[in-house]
Amino acid sequence: MKITALTRLFSFLTMLVLVVVAHGYTPVAVAESALPRIVYKPPLRGAPLIRVGGGTRGTQAIILPVIEVLAPNHVGLTQSSQPRLYWYIAGTTTTKVEMTLIEATAERPVLELSLSNLAGPAIHVIDLSRHGIALTPNVEYEWSVALVPFSDARSNDIVASAAIRFVPSATQDHAKLASEVSQHVARLAEQGIWYDAFDTLSQAIASHPEDPANAAWRKMRATLLEQVGLAAAATFDSIR
Numbered sequence: 437m438k439i440t441a442l443t444r445l446f447s448f449l450t451m452l453v454l455v456v457v458a459h460g461y462t463p464v465a466v467a468e469s470a471l472p473r474i475v476y477k478p479p480l481r482g483a484p485l486i487r488v489g490g491g492t493r494g495t496q497a498i499i500l501p502v503i504e505v506l507a508p509n510h511v512g513l514t515q516s517s518q519p520r521l522y523w524y525i526a527g528t529t530t531t532k533v534e535m536t537l538i539e540a541t542a543e544r545p546v547l548e549l550s551l552s553n554l555a556g557p558a559i560h561v562i563d564l565s566r567h568g569i570a571l572t573p574n575v576e577y578e579w580s581v582a583l584v585p586f587s588d589a590r591s592n593d594i595v596a597s598a599a600i601r602f603v604p605s606a607t608q609d610h611a612k613l614a615s616e617v618s619q620h621v622a623r624l625a626e627q628g629i630w631y632d633a634f635d636t637l638s639q640a641i642a643s644h645p646e647d648p649a650n651a652a653w654r655k656m657r658a659t660l661l662e663q664v665g666l667a668a669a670a671t672f673d674s675i676r
Contacts, residue, residue: 472622474656476663479513479628500583500594501527501556506634507598508664511576514631515605518565521631522638523581523596524669525556532584535562537569540576540599557672561638571602600631617649621656634660 506522521537530553537547547569554560564570571577580597584590617640624633637657641650654673661670 472618474618474622474625474659476508476625476630476633476660477628478508478510480510498531498585500531500585501525501529502668503581503583503594503596504666504669505579505581505596505598506559506661506666506669507600508630509598511599511601512630513601513603513628514571515603515629516632516635517570517573517602517604518563519571519600519602519631520564520635520638521562521579521600522559522634523562524559524666524672525554526668526672527556529554529556529583532587534582534584535580536582537564537577537579539572540578546577559638559669559672571600573602573604576601603629617653618656625660630660630664 502524503526504524506524521535523535525533533551533554535547535549535551536545538545547564547567549562549567577600578597579600580595582596583594586592617636621633621636624636634657637653637660640647641653641657644650658670658673661667661673
């Protein structure tokens with residue numbers, strides 16, 4: 437009787453596994469092992485360094501958290517006229533945060549935002565489409581995030597900044613299915629399209645929190661961040 441019961445249990449479990457696999461519910465371990473190798477290749481080797489990091493600073497008894505703009509240290513590329521810009525803050529803060537986007541040769545910003553009471557550690561995003569901002573093709577823009585502890589003493593600001601350029605492409609495509617995300621990101625990284633590679637991963641992570649591949653996507657995002665020297669944000673993704 438015991439042997440018969442065990443045999444039936446084994447048969448049931450075998451059928452259950454077959455059903456799970458047939459419906460595409462791949463275990464996380466399998467999803468991670470199937471990841472394509474992701475390597476970000478800067479579009480211009482030897483380009484001057486542009487990104488500025490925002491380190492921890494103690495100012496008149498106020499300890500401000502580390503902030504990082506999640507971009508390479510050269511002019512990063514996007515194939516979207518209205519990209520999303522991501523940045524990281526290492527801790528919760530009630531200090532005012534200002535975001536600015538400006539053409540590299542202009543005097544006035546095209547976008548200025550004031551934020552407050554931000555949670556951390558966390559990755560935050562600014563979606564240009566929500567603010568009606570579209571980048572001009574092949575024009576370099578600078579964007580920055582600043583912690584402003586004293587509005588009347590701006591020399592105490594903690595500032596992180598980077599650059600972006602919109603390069604239209606006739607062959608621009610998107611990952612339509614969750615199963616296509618990793619391959620799509622690998623292609624974008626290979627082509628040097630930083631902002632779109634990072635955004636594709638970030639949107640997949642946010643939109644599919646229960647997907648078995650979510651942990652693998654986070655590891656891919658951490659790998660991208662490590663490759664451009666953004667250690668704090670990479671560690672945040674690695675330990676989640």
